[in-house]
Amino acid sequence: xxxxxxxxxxxxxxxxxxxxxxxxxxxxxxxxxxxxxxxxxxxxxxxxxxxxxxxxxxxxxxxxxxxxxxxxxxxxxxxxxxxxxxxxxxxxxxxxxxxxxxxxxxxxxxxxxxxxxxxxxxxxxxxxxxxxxxxxxxxxxxxxxxxxxxxxxxxxxxxxxxxxxxxxxxxxxxxxxxxxxxxxxxxxxxxxxxxxxxxxxxxxxxxxxxxxxxxxxxxxxxxxxxxxxxxxxxxxxxxxxxxxxxxxxxxxxx
Ligand SMILES: [Zn+2]
Numbered sequence: 068x069x070x071x072x073x074x075x076x077x078x079x080x081x082x083x084x085x086x087x088x089x090x091x092x093x094x095x096x097x098x099x100x101x102x103x104x105x106x107x108x109x110x111x112x113x114x115x116x117x118x119x120x121x122x123x124x125x126x127x128x129x130x131x132x133x134x135x136x137x138x139x140x141x142x143x144x145x146x147x148x149x150x151x152x153x154x155x156x157x158x159x160x161x162x163x164x165x166x167x168x169x170x171x172x173x174x175x176x177x178x179x180x181x182x183x184x185x186x187x188x189x190x191x192x193x194x195x196x197x198x199x200x201x202x203x204x205x206x207x208x209x210x211x212x213x214x215x216x217x218x219x220x221x222x223x224x225x226x227x228x229x230x231x232x233x234x235x236x237x238x239x240x241x242x243x244x245x246x247x248x249x250x251x252x253x254x255x256x257x258x259x260x261x262x263x264x265x266x267x268x269x270x271x272x273x274x275x276x277x278x279x280x281x282x283x284x285x286x287x288x289x290x291x292x293x294x295x296x297x298x299x300x301x302x303x304x305x306x307x308x309x310x311x312x313x314x315x316x317x318x319x320x321x
Contacts, residue, residue: 068303069108071135071143071254072294073245075119075283078111078146081291085111090134095127097134109298110138114241122219123240124173132248133177141304142192143249144297145258146290148283149213149239150221150266150274152231158265159282161293162211162237163196164188164258168230169243171217177251182312187246191307192257199296200259205289207259211236215243224268231269238266253313255304259293261286 072078079085085100100111112131115121135143149162156162167187169175193209200207214230216222218240222230230238242258249256263282264274272278304310 068142068301069110069138069140070298070301071138071140072109072111072298073114073131073143073145074111075113075115075146075148078113078291078294081111081294082109090137092130092133092137094130094133097127097130099134099138104298107298107301110135110140114245124217124219126241128244128248129174129177132245132252132254136252136254140254141310142189142255142301143257144192144196144294144301145242145245145256146294147239147242147258147260148263148279149237149260150264151237151262152214152227152266152269153236154265154269156208156236156262158262159286160208160262161200161205161290162208162260162262163193164213164242164260165193165210167213167215167243167246168233168235169215169247171215171244173217173244175244175247177248179251180312180316182247182250184247184250187243187250188257189255189307189309191305192255192301195297195300196257196259199293199300203289203292203296205293211260213242213260214238216240221274222267227266227268230266237262250309251313253310255307255309261290
């Protein structure tokens with residue numbers, strides 16, 4: 068089976084032998100790293116590009132997700148850094164996304180058809196992440212709500228106050244777009260996030276790239292262990308309905 072992994076830069080050394088591939092799609096070229104792990108084809112897609120230099124609003128999301136589709140990937144395990152809005156979420160803790168509010172203004176659809184996104188993340192992959200976290204003994208907050216913003220700037224205090232009143236737990240810049248496009252392409256998608264800072268106004272701590280990197284670095288091994296455990300536990304799609312709209316649309320096109 069083929070599994071897609073989407074993350075920042077931290078996963079290049081997830082496995083020893085990862086081979087670079089360029090995938091050409093109608094939306095642009097995408098660099099992906101491939102390896103074979105316990106009989107599974109694993110493809111790592113660095114969402115911000117090979118050199119991690121494409122900021123969230125400028126990522127070519129449609130090319131990224133289409134490249135995974137064209138490789139024949141059915142299931143995607145994603146990982147992201149976020150800011151914590153919910154004061155109960157500590158910096159350095161992991162959360163499993165359950166819902167999102169898409170506050171972005173970017174292109175976020177292939178524009179072919181409408182999809183049911185009542186449950187935006189794959190129920191089976193969420194279970195995989197929950198079991199993986201249990202097995203490695205790492206706490207994972209479930210039922211997390213993400214507000215997805217354009218970036219690249221961080222939020223104002225007033226924005227975070229509103230997001231908090233709306234019941235949002237974390238703020239990020241990428242996952243709603245990836246989840247929507249995955250659903251349009253009929254691929255399963257789930258995300259674990261790492262809170263690398265408190266959102267502006269939630270704590271007195273200043274936002275800094277240095278602090279963000281320090282938190283990411285301190286959790287790097289745990290995150291890698293979690294991802295490898297999740298890859299171990301992933302199975303072929305069974306009862307989830309992530310692919311239904313795409314298959315219906317494909318049938319209608321015939
Ligand atoms: Zn699914």
